[in-house]
Amino acid sequence: MLKRKKHKMPTFVKTALNTAGLMSAYKERPPYQQNDYIWWINNAKREETKQKRLRQMLSELKKGNVYMKMRWSGK
Secondary structure, three states, X not given: OOOOOOOOOOXXXXXXXXXXXXXXXXXXXXXXXXXHHHHHHHOOOOHHHHHHHHHHHHHHHHXXXXXXXXEOOOO
């Protein structure tokens, strides 16, 4: 089984989650989703893209039933 590298949450993501009141929603997601979101945001080369991806993640966490634009049941 291949293990994924664990990505460290950048300060700007942590701040955005706390400001939006969505840190608990983030932590309720499975570890692979948390890690994927962080990698996806950090992997963007342009700051505008990072911010766009951050907004998408926050929106999906707020909705609760979406992960990377896909329907997610929460289980």
